[in-house]
């Protein structure tokens with residue numbers, strides 16, 4: 181349904197081009213759920229942003245149902261059915277939650293404000309709230325997820341949906357993402373959470389800007405554990421030594 | 429009789445469809461054309477100056493409309509209105525000015541409002557500006573509002589000008605007595621060659637007097653805006669000024685807030701920000717399928733809501 185072929189991405193940082201992604205090849209099929217995982221800064225969000233058209237690759241192609249959409253803008257991709265729930269959703273002064281949700285289903289046959297309820301927010305309480313700093317981080321994040329559900333795109337990419345969500349709502353979140361998945365949709369969840377990694381069909385491990393491994397949970401898990409370890413661990417002081425220095 | 433054009437202007441500035449409910453005074457091209465007083469809400473022309481006096485009896489509740497419309501070119505209209513809201517009254521007052529300038533000359537309205545909100549009274553005041561006309565004649569509006577918020581009274585001002593007015597210089601002054609509260613919302617959008625200045629001076633006179641000034645503006649095209657909100661506390665009052673502008677194209681925005689305390693128990697805060705629409709905001713809305721222009725429009729209209 182959605183594929184990235186030989187994607188290279190460079191971004192400008194202080195007038196310097198910095199390589200972010202190298203030769204990323206991914207194919208997301210309809211009816212399947214995927215998890216993208218990997219260390220902080222490895223390039224997971226960048227992969228999602230290239231798919232959405234927010235970042236433009238320096239080479240390689242993005243294909244949607246076989247069509248090369250590399251030259252399409254963000255809006256056009258959204259209208260064709262690609263959706264992305266941001267890792268850090270921006271805040272909007274003066275914009276009510278209701279307007280955001282309405283905009284989300286305006287261009288698609290999505291769902292109404294009931295999506296808020298699905299994600300554990302009472303519509304009565306939240307529809308008129310403003311998407312500014314008066315909402316907490318977790319609230320903003322849930323509204324972002326509700327917005328993607330309202331948009332109901334064919335390809336739905338959730339970028340760390342669990343971040344900032346309380347433990348009680350986390351189970352609900354997993355259900356909502358799972359239940360919203362259908363045979364004609366592709367769900368990609370960027371996550372570090374074991375529970376999310378457990379529910380998907382395939383896990384993709386991104387490291388240092390490229391796909392380092394993909395496979396089932398059983399195949400990938402040992403690798404993830406290893407990548408979570410501090411690479412300089414051996415030269416670090418042992419924890420006991422550090423504690424020994426602490427005044428008691 | 430109101431013409432179709434009059435009705436359109438009244439709808440723009442006061443959301444009126446025909447004759448207003450409650451007490452009202454409609455001023456057109458420099459003259460009062462229709463007026464209705466009610467028991468406890470008296471509206472009468474001033475004797476010594478052009479303009480009206482609105483006198484609300486203590487404890488009275490109701491709505492008062494005092495719109496001004498201009499439909500001629502080469503017209504300069506100056507009025508002095510005095511509004512007196514009696515103790516414990518609760519009034520919604522809708523002012524505002526709509527200009528249709530059919531020619532190439534100026535059409536200008538300078539309205540000076542002196543408003544007393546007596547002890548324990550509550551006033552919600554809205555003033556919307558609207559201008560139109562194809563021949564290029566300027567639409568100019570210079571309102572001055574002087575407000576006295578007495579002990580325990582509450583006044584809320586909503587001042588709105590979205591496009592259409594070429595030049596505006598707004599002066600708003602308020603004195604808030606002990607226990608009085610003032611809330612002022614200003615919303616402004618200028619484009620093309622328009623210019624807008626807003627000077628606000630709020631004096632917190634005594635203990636427990638509070639004020640909140642929220643100004644939101646968008647400057648597009650080559651337009652110019654300047655804000656000078658000043659908040660003074662003579663006593664242990666609390667006040668907050670928030671000026672927030674979105675700047676676009678080749679526009680200029682200047683914001684000079686001032687806070688001034690003469691009492692060690694006073695608490696005054698000001699925040700001022702000028703910036704373009706954040707890229708992530710545009711991207712977020714485009715990722716919902718809006719075009720860049722639609723996204724911009726949605727962000728601005730939310731910001732000015």
Ligand SMILES: Nc1ncnc2c1ncn2[C@@H]1O[C@H](COP(=O)(O)OP(=O)(O)OP(=O)(O)O)[C@@H](O)[C@H]1O
Nearest residue numbers: 191192193200219220221222223224225226227267
């Ligand atoms: N707009 C940008 N400008 C400059 N550098 C960027 C930009 N976006 C991402 N990067 C850099 O690209 C690299 C990958 O970032 P990315 O956000 O894709 O990581 P991530 O895997 O999503 O990390 P995390 O788990 O922390 O969310 C990082 O080194 C980051 O600093």
Ligand SMILES: [Mg+2]
Nearest residue numbers: 224225226267
């Ligand atoms: Mg990320």
